[in-house]
Amino acid sequence: MTSAFPSKPSLAGLSKAELAEKLIGVGVEPKKAKMRVEQLWRWIYHYGVTDFAAMTNVAKELRATLSEHYTLERPEIVTQQISTDGTRKWLIRLGPGIEAEAVFIPGVGKAGALCVSSQVGCTLNCTFCHTGTQKLVRNLSSAEIVTQVMIARDALGEWPTQERPLNDGDRQLTNIVFMGMGEPLYNLDNVDTAIDVISDGDGISIGRRRITVSTAGVAPRIKELGDRTGAMLAISLHATNDELRNQLVPLNKKYQLEELFAAIRSYPSLNNAKRVTFEYVMLKGVNDSLPEAKALVRLLAGIPAKINLIPFNPWPGTNYECSDWSTIEAFAEVLNRAGYSSPIRTPRGRDILAACGQLRSESVKQRASERLMAATPSAD
Ligand code: SAH
Numbered sequence: 212m213t214s215a216f217p218s219k220p221s222l223a224g225l226s227k228a229e230l231a232e233k234l235i236g237v238g239v240e241p242k243k244a245k246m247r248v249e250q251l252w253r254w255i256y257h258y259g260v261t262d263f264a265a266m267t268n269v270a271k272e273l274r275a276t277l278s279e280h281y282t283l284e285r286p287e288i289v290t291q292q293i294s295t296d297g298t299r300k301w302l303i304r305l306g307p308g309i310e311a312e313a314v315f316i317p318g319v320g321k322a323g324a325l326c327v328s329s330q331v332g333c334t335l336n337c338t339f340c341h342t343g344t345q346k347l348v349r350n351l352s353s354a355e356i357v358t359q360v361m362i363a364r365d366a367l368g369e370w371p372t373q374e375r376p377l378n379d380g381d382r383q384l385t386n387i388v389f390m391g392m393g394e395p396l397y398n399l400d401n402v403d404t405a406i407d408v409i410s411d412g413d414g415i416s417i418g419r420r421r422i423t424v425s426t427a428g429v430a431p432r433i434k435e436l437g438d439r440t441g442a443m444l445a446i447s448l449h450a451t452n453d454e455l456r457n458q459l460v461p462l463n464k465k466y467q468l469e470e471l472f473a474a475i476r477s478y479p480s481l482n483n484a485k486r487v488t489f490e491y492v493m494l495k496g497v498n499d500s501l502p503e504a505k506a507l508v509r510l511l512a513g514i515p516a517k518i519n520l521i522p523f524n525p526w527p528g529t530n531y532e533c534s535d536w537s538t539i540e541a542f543a544e545v546l547n548r549a550g551y552s553s554p555i556r557t558p559r560g561r562d563i564l565a566a567c568g569q570l571r572s573e574s575v576k577q578r579a580s581e582r583l584m585a586a587t588p589s590a591d
Contacts, residue, residue, distance in 0.1 A: 221284045222277075223255065223361055224354030226404050237276050247273070249413070255283065256414025259361065259370030285362050286355070298560030301362055305331070305355050309348060311392055313359040315367070316559050320386030320421060327359045329402055330393025335427050337447075337460050339492060341526040341564075341571045342392045351393070353404035360387065360409055360417075387417055389424040390445070392571070396429035396436060406440045419443075423488065430466035430474040437479040444478050445488040445519075446471070450498050451506035459498070468510070475514060486515040493534035493542070494523050504545035511551070518546055518553040524561055526571075 222233060230251060231244040239247055247269075254266045263269075263278045289302040289310060299315045311328040331348035333340075363384055364370055371377035387409060389395040395402045402424065410419045424436055425445035437444065450456035456463040463471075475487060489511065493499050507518070520543055523533040534542075539555055546553035564571075 219280065219282050221282045222251070223261075223283050223285055224352075224357040224408070226353060226408055227252065229354070233281065237280050239273070252411070253413055256408070256411065257370075257416070258372065259364055261285075285358050285365065288362060291366065292563040294560040294563045296559055298563070299363075299366065300560060300563050301359075301366070303359065303362065305351070311351060311355070311359070313363060313391060314560060315363050315384065317383060319559075320388075322385040323383045324386040324388050325360060325363045325384055326388050326390045327356055328391030328393055329356060329389055329395040329398045333393050334397065335394055335460070335462050337427060337449075337462075339449075339459060339494060339523060339529065339531050341529075344528070345392075345571045347393075350398040350401060353401040353408065356401060356405035357408045357415075359391075360384075360415060364415070385417065385421060387422045388445070389422075394427055394429065395424050396426045396432040399432055399436060399439070403439045406442055420485070425488075425490065427460050427462050428466050428471045429462070430470045433474040434477045434479065441479075443485065443488070444475070445490060446475060447492075448489045448507075449492050449494075451503050451510055455498060459494075472510070472514075481515050483515050486517050489516055489518045490521055491518060492521045492523050493539050495532040495534045495538075497531065499534040499538050499542055501541060501545060504542045508546060508549040508551070516551060518551050520546075520553055520555045522555065522558055524558055526564065 222230060225233065227248050230248045234244045234247050234251075235241050250269055251266065254260045254269070258265070260266065261283045263274045263281075263283065266274055287304040289304050290300075291302075292300045294300075297317045301313050302310055303313065304310050309331055311331050313328060314326040315323060316326060317323040328351065330350050332345040333342045334347045336343045367383050369377065369382055369384055389402065406419065406422055406424075409415050409417050410422060419441040420443060422440075423443040423445050424440065425447060426433065426436075427447045433444065436442065447460065448456075449459050450463075451468075453463060453467050456468065466474075478487065481487065489507075491498070491507070511518075520539055522539060523531055525531070525533065543553045543555055
């Protein structure tokens with residue numbers, strides 16, 4: 212292990228079950244662990260403290276034991292970039308050579324949304340997506356997902372203090388979208404646990420209705436996502452027929468539109484207050500014709516839906532181009548006339564490659580032999 216990764220592990224980001232385990236590990240009686248977790252929880256996730264000494268209602272002895280074994284540090288921020296439009300992007304180091312990005316977008320959702328990553332890299336290879344050019348390195352743990360939110364709250368200065376309580380109405384970060392790197396439904400267990408932590412009312416307290424999970428269409432896990440998390444569903448659709456979608460989103464070869472739509476219709480408790488978001492990236496001359504807009508309307512019949520039209524965000528090396536503005540407006544007009552809310556998403560943070568589909572870190576998966584080399588102490 213290099214010196215950049217401290218030998219004491221951090222408790223920041225852990226779930227209640229994981230915290231209880233750690234407490235028992237340092238000698239807390241199993242019967243008392245639950246009560247102690249509740250105490251720590253409020254300090255870690257409501258106040259966001261980074262020092263055990265601040266936990267004034269926790270016994271001094273326990274505080275000392277905890278700081279002997281653990282920290283409350285967040286993962287290292289490699290870079291923070293701020294776009295001219297206020298969007299912020301953090302590149303976060305989770306381990307040697309393992310980096311993921313999180314993006315805060317003001318003016319989205321109730322006040323502002325944090326776009327979190329669920330994997331480093333991705334397996335899906337969508338042809339228009341920059342992350343798709345980076346191989347999957349690994350799934351993020353639930354703690355690594357939660358600490359993205361903690362890093363954003365740190366940077367925005369949004370933890371309340373006892374002297375300065377903060378109401379929801381004062382916050383800039385009110386919504387979470389799982390639209391960063393990776394396919395959340397290929398890491399559902401950890402995404403589920405992370406949502407439990409983020410939505411907990413005694414902690415970070417971002418409600419499940421303000422958390423959206425976006426999938427490229429892993430049909431067999433869609434209903435399960437709803438049953439387990441109660442989160443809002445977003446589908447990266449991008450095409451209205453299998454032939455084109457097979458090209459743009461190769462996962463479609465596995466789960467064709469018919470199967471995908473059956474899964475979407477089974478998402479629990481859909482109604483006009485809880486609608487599915489369909490994301491549709493506007494690619495010039497590829498998927499942006501008026502007959503396709505009409506086909507989209509037919510495809511969505513009977514589903515409480517809204518549509519986000521995303522102007523394609525270019526990245527180095529792509530062959531796609533963004534549709535002309537007039538084409539996007541004409542496409543939106545067809546959807547609007549059919550009664551769908553279909554905002555055109557203003558590209559945000561393009562100058563810092565923070566916009567949809569532009570995230571990519573330099574992390575590569577090491578081969579087992581390389582990992583072994585790195586981990587083996589040299590002979591001298
Ligand atoms: N794998 C999940 C989560 C990623 S969400 C999913 O596919 O839904 C990222 C969103 O940005 C998806 O809707 C994706 O299709 C879209 N996107 C990817 N590349 C893009 C690009 N270059 N321009 C605009 N949107 C893009």
